[in-house]
Amino acid sequence: MAEKFIGVFDSGFGGLNTMRGIVRMLPQYNYIYLGDSARAPYGHRSKKQVYEFTTQAVDFLFKNNCELVVLACNTASSDALRKIQKEYLPKHYPHKKVLGVLIPAVEHGVSVTKNKRIGVMATIGTVKSKAFEREMQKLDPEIKVLQQACPLLVPLVEEGKHNSKAAEAILKKYVSPLADRNIDTLLLGCTHYGILEKQIKKHVGKNVQVISETNAVPSKLKDYLKRHKDIANKIGRNKKILFYSTGPISKFEKLGSKFFGSKIKVTGVDLN
Numbered sequence: 001m002a003e004k005f006i007g008v009f010d011s012g013f014g015g016l017n018t019m020r021g022i023v024r025m026l027p028q029y030n031y032i033y034l035g036d037s038a039r040a041p042y043g044h045r046s047k048k049q050v051y052e053f054t055t056q057a058v059d060f061l062f063k064n065n066c067e068l069v070v071l072a073c074n075t076a077s078s079d080a081l082r083k084i085q086k087e088y089l090p091k092h093y094p095h096k097k098v099l100g101v102l103i104p105a106v107e108h109g110v111s112v113t114k115n116k117r118i119g120v121m122a123t124i125g126t127v128k129s130k131a132f133e134r135e136m137q138k139l140d141p142e143i144k145v146l147q148q149a150c151p152l153l154v155p156l157v158e159e160g161k162h163n164s165k166a167a168e169a170i171l172k173k174y175v176s177p178l179a180d181r182n183i184d185t186l187l188l189g190c191t192h193y194g195i196l197e198k199q200i201k202k203h204v205g206k207n208v209q210v211i212s213e214t215n216a217v218p219s220k221l222k223d224y225l226k227r228h229k230d231i232a233n234k235i236g237r238n239k240k241i242l243f244y245s246t247g248p249i250s251k252f253e254k255l256g257s258k259f260f261g262s263k264i265k266v267t268g269v270d271l272n
Contacts, residue, residue, distance in 0.1 A: 006068050011042040013259050024218065028237045029237060041154035043126065051083055054080040055088055058093075070101065071101065072191045074190050077100030101217050115184045119183040121187070157196070168199065252266045
């Protein structure tokens with residue numbers, strides 16, 4: 001019988017930061033990471049395209065023996081997750097599960113805010129979807145959500161320029177409008193932004209709590225697997241980790257190793 005895995009999908013490198021947090025907390029399991037770098041970023045794409053790309057990724061991961069898939073991409077979680085859970089899975093993979101990263105971040109943010117003013121940095125697609133606002137206000141209708149679209153950050157991270165002077169200038173431009181509006185909590189609503197967390201903290205000031213999915217998702221996944229023993233028991237426990245990318249392999253290995261925190265070996269794949 002083939003080994004089973006937990007699949008983690010992102011539009012590029014950003015999800016490796018979240019994957020690193022998951023593997024640290026749950027090191028015993030087998031994992032497959034898939035980054036769609038050839039078509040990143042997803043933030044400016046239509047809902048239809050995001051859904052199409054995400055279903056291709058989910059299909060690839062399930063066909064490669066994943067029992068559970070985590071969409072470590074907020075744009076996919078905002079624009080495609082609900083439709084995948086309600087329509088795609090029942091038709092194609094009725095016994096498999098797909099989870100997103102948005103809800104864990106929302107639950108964490110709502111639990112820690114004191115003044116109920118939460119800032120969100122996200123892609124254009126995620127901001128337009130109003131998913132963060134909708135989910136937070138389900139938990140607490142008094143929450144005020146202040147969103148900032150940050151279209152330049154994902155390309156910056158994908159190019160490996162996250163420590164450059166350009167990155168500092170761009171971050172200041174995006175963070176300042178939120179910091180000026182009396183937020184006490186800031187959600188990094190894109191997995192790529194976790195790589196910029198230290199710089200963002202510097203710009204937003206010490207009185208604002210910054211939440212990235214690298215911190216929020218692993219503990220929520222651990223809880224989920226505790227509650228769903230039927231899924232957890234199917235997943236292999238040989239600490240096997242496989243990496244796939246749709247983009248240039250050498251670049252993904254070089255930058256991906258930095259984001260994951262250790263050297264990675266990547267296999268190329270075409271999702272079309």
